[in-house]
Amino acid sequence: MFFPFNTNILHFEGQSGYLEFRKTVIFLAINPEELQQSCKLTNRIGKKYMENFTKAMVGLDLSAMDGVLMKKVAFLSKLLGIEKIYFIHISKNLSLPEEIKDHYPDILAPLDESIKAEILVNIKEHPFPKEIELEVIVGEGNPRDTILRWANIKDVDIMIMGRKNEMEGSGSLAKYMAQKSPCSVLFLTENSEIAVPKKVLIPLDFSEHSNLTFKFAQKLFEETNTEILALHIYEVPTGYYKTGKSYEEFAAIMKGHAKKDYEKFLQKYKHQHFECLFLMDEKENSGKFITRMAQEHQANWIIMGSRGRTSSASVLLGSVAENLVEANNMLPMLIFKKKGENMNLIDAILKI
Structure with missing residues (x-):
């Protein structure tokens, strides 16, 4: 089935400028x-x-x-x-x-x-x-x-x-x-299907921003039966060797702590339990890593909080969200924010 729409494009170019009208008819194919x-x-x-x-x-x-x-x-x-x-x-x-x-x-x-x-x-x-x-x-x-x-x-x-x-x-x-x-x-x-999300990947750091994101995802699940898959990226601290543990041993410890933090997060905010991936930060670009994980697990949406950091050794979501925006042009993505959290910046812009 094809759905046409028209666009008229107006161009100005050159020192004196010239005018060009272009009308294009584009057909979108939809099953x-x-x-x-x-x-x-x-x-x-x-x-x-x-x-x-x-x-x-x-x-x-x-x-x-x-x-x-x-x-x-x-x-x-x-x-x-x-x-x-x-x-x-x-x-x-x-x-x-x-x-x-x-x-x-x-x-x-x-x-x-x-x-x-x-x-x-x-x-x-x-x-x-x-x-x-x-x-x-x-x-x-x-x-x-x-x-x-x-x-x-x-x-x-x-x-x-x-x-x-x-x-x-x-x-x-x-x-x-x-x-x-x-x-x-x-x-x-551009090329994502026109459909209700079937499976959503949610990167978490267990902060209040993660709580808001998880609430949204839970409502999505309740209303549309969308499959929810959480993702937590943990790090091994640079001073791990001072404990006498090997890198692999300390990585296992950090993964165990991350799993406990997830359970505490669910209990604190009374969230439903969804499957969560616990993956170690391998110093790959975080945006590319999250996009790759979404594709490997067949998620067709990504939803994440814009920022937040807890005592857990997790990646700062502010920078991760920015990396994700740069890296991902394949999957629809919702960057969930507390409304008004950047109002100081907006107020400054309004005064310009």
């Missing part, structure tokens, strides 16, 4: 049986599932990825409990050069209005639930800081961004949002 099965499951979830994410902001770049992203967001909106979606596009410069205006007098509408109209056309081509309120924001300025400013103004609960297949240069904005966003960030990848 009808998988789509029907996923729709039935989504309908069973109901209108209000995750209260964490009432208001969402979706970042757009006017590329073909926008249509892919909209289709995925439309499908997942009920699952996430979204009631309002802000679609945002920020350009560095929305002014048309005078020379362009002289050569193209038929261009009457300001560029921001033209872009907004095109986004609205794209939105109408996707099956967003009627009860969800949709709004388009087109602005000018530094995309990173301006998007964060609007996220604060609109008090959104989750940022949603697309990840393209090409890794080079595509992860800078994504990494920045993972670092600085005042709320959770969901990255939806």
Whole structure:
């Protein structure tokens, strides 16, 4: 089954600038049986599932990825409990050069209005639930800081961004949002299937951030029967040799402590028991390691807290989350945050 959508792309280039309109029709191929099965499951979830994410902001770049992203967001909106979606596009410069205006007098509408109209056309081509309120924001300025400013103004609960297949240069904005966003960030990848998560990998360090992430995963399991697989990465301290133990012996001790910490974590927060992998940090890039583990265990989503460190010898999740954003462009990924934890930074940006 093929679903078409259109994109109109406006380009300016050169010292004087030239104008180019390009209209592209792209067809997304979707297996009808998988789509029907996923729709039935989504309908069973109901209108209000995750209260964490009432208001969402979706970042757009006017590329073909926008249509892919909209289709995925439309499908997942009920699952996430979204009631309002802000679609945002920020350009560095929305002014048309005078020379362009002289050569193209038929261009009457300001560029921001033209872009907004095109986004609205794209939105109408996707099956967003009627009860969800949709709004388009087109602005000018530094995309990173301006998007964060609007996220604060609109008090959104989750940022949603697309990840393209090409890794080079595509992860800078994504990494920045993972670092600085005042709320959770969901990255939806270009080639991932449009479906409710079947199996989710959750890296844990047993902190309060891990608790919030685990709560989300538990609700996901209860409502959709999604399989949950936890992952804890432990380290062998550099001074292990002073104990008289070998590296292997101390690694076994640390693994035993990690297992006990997991049980304490479950008891403290009254969580349901899910399978947990206990793997030693082999000094591989943490993002690549987690992505590889997810693929090896056939997980099709990754959910993790943005930061947090306990007394357990675990990897700092703040840096791990950033590495994961850089390394993973294959699997959908939710970086779960305490809303407002970066508000000091946002306040500083708002004063600029």
